[in-house]
Amino acid sequence: MELSTAIAICGAALAAGLAGCGSSLGVGIAGEAGAGVLTEDPKKFGLVLLLQALPGTQGIYGLLAGFLIMNKIGLLGGQLVSLTIQQGLAIAFAALPVGIVGLVSGIAQGKTSAASIQLIAKRPEEAGKAVILPAMVETYAVLGLLMTVLLLNGIKI
């Protein structure tokens, strides 16, 4: 395997790894808050589960970006494409938006979800608003993914 391919694989690993870390931390924070509510009021399970799952999307975006990179360099089909060092580096850099934004926004969304879980603990009638607040954080994770996809598309092999 060429060094350029290894660099591109490093990009795929960063995309999936960083975004996955963000999601796991976020889901963890929201889960702890969820357990607090469910101890007192198990009937709120449905809503709590939704709010806990919200920070999980960053991990999926990271995985998607990782697949796109693997597909681009032919790692999925087993037919590795020959890359120059510059192309390998460009792919690795293209992976960064989804990875970094996924890490930061995953934690931030977890915190907002946990706060929203506290909101529904006190005011279950405000469930709609409680879902919108953490969903706002999602925008930036989507933008990160969009940037990575556009950059990958722009790299000609």
Place this chain on the structure above:
Amino acid sequence: MERDFRYTYAATRIRCLEKELLPLSFFHRLIGASSLSEVRKILEETVYGIREGEEFDVLWERESRRTLSIVKDVLPNKRLKDFFSYSYDIFNLKVLLKNKLLAKRGMKKNWDILVDMGTVPVDKMISIVENEQYVYLPFHKKDSVYIIWDLLDRMEKAELDTKFVDLFLDKLYFNFMLNEAREMGESFLVEYIKLLIDLTNIMTFFRAKFAGRSKSFLSDVLISGGFVDEDRLVDVYQDNLDSFVKVLHYSPYSGLVEKMAALFEQGQDLASLEKLKDNYLIETLKNCKFVMFGIQPIVAFMVAKDMEIKNLRIVITGKQAGLSEGILKERLRYVYV
């Protein structure tokens, strides 16, 4: 920030329980009840329901016990759990020491009011005090033993009133709590204890003035470690109340002491000053409502519950004594919700 995530579960569970805190309108309804049996009926809608044949007195301890057990359940480590139980240890210690002193003066001991909610079981606490083994007290700083010996010695020699036991032991308690909060690195708990120290000092200042105590007495009983340096309070003790208000003018307590001084000068009793102090505490802690991650909601909940139980006691004992609705409404403390 990372540290505060330790309380995510606890804070959320407490948020759920905040829903059961009683609003002010509930207390007004209770005050408006025509009879004690109606009071019982209204209480059944809340967590304070009492069984047939039970006296109202069981409510206070039962609910305090439940609140403490919830708080201990949600807190992540033993040191924090103990932190919130020490107040019961110090209460038991006060009762036992007072009993010991009264027994020496030929009175009968009365241990009925001891509460088994502290870190030291009641039996052990009795044995510590009876055998004078104060080193086994949880307030393990080495000077605590000397403080207690010194206190007992002074009380015996000077035949002081047993209420001095409260003042001196509060000093021991708050110093210990401040130290614990600092060692745990919990900045909010440090601030909270400092606030309690300041409020206690302000009340002690008025109490001392009310009873006409000397300046040296005040400097003996004021607690150090609060936001306001206690020496500044001692300095103005013999001046008029204006200088006291001025000294605290740039502190967060300026509004509080102004109102207190005005009431004091009108000749109001200390109970109305106590009410202002309670209201100030609850108003300050209302900021904890906006804290999502941290120990703040837990502390605020404990104080809110304490205040709620106090309000219930005011209303129920007041109604038993046949006090008028106006007086009861006036005596009510603010509520957290």
